[in-house]
Amino acid sequence: MSLWTYARIDRIESGEVHCIFCKRALRSGRLIVIHDEAGVEAYVGPACAKKHLGAPTEPILDLSKMAVLLVLKEAKEAGESHIALDSADDVGHAQPNGHRQLIEVDEVASYLRLRAEHMPGFSGNATQRLREFHEQLFSDGGLTDSARLYVERLLAKSKAANTIYSARNVERCIGAAYWLKVAIEHTKPERREFLGKMLRSLREHWRLTSKQVEGINKWGAGVRKTVLDFPVLDASAFDGVKVPRFGAPQNNGN
């Protein structure tokens, strides 16, 4: 029997997926993803997650939040009712007295995981150094103090200067890539050129211009024929985000 652990919370826009334990169909929207020792992933409903895995001992990386970062406010509110597993939150720590304890998010660990695991195809998504730190996360000793300090400084510096490497921008990039992939998947292969170009541009520059987002929104109208709640994306999402003086991602992933 496999030993499952929590992998992340993610989104699925369409297509049937089933709970690995009870085989029930899970609705589109937010879903809990788990994986076994071999890295095989599966979806699970919140009730089955609790029953078979227990409450998580640390915060679950929530990629569904990143997708929502790009969504215009009105559309987001309208879309809220479509979220299948509001109760994904229910996998949060339930205390014996019924109060849910907030588990503090380790920003350094989640930043490393985002860069190393969830930015496939992005130029310089994680440098050698960040990859080493990422491996430390899963070692017995955990992250060394000097590694943690390095990432904390990187986070503070990139946030203050509002660069493409800031935690918030990394999240936006992951969100934008998510919606582009959904759009591509739901566009006929012979018509995917523009969207493919936008995805490549995003992965190269770690941001999109407002013109590019507007262009994507035009294609979104077509996507909505199959993905009914495909969102209108915020054209100003990447406004003001800067490339640091030393470098485009391909030279210096930071």
Ligand SMILES: [Zn+2]
């Ligand atoms: Zn189930």
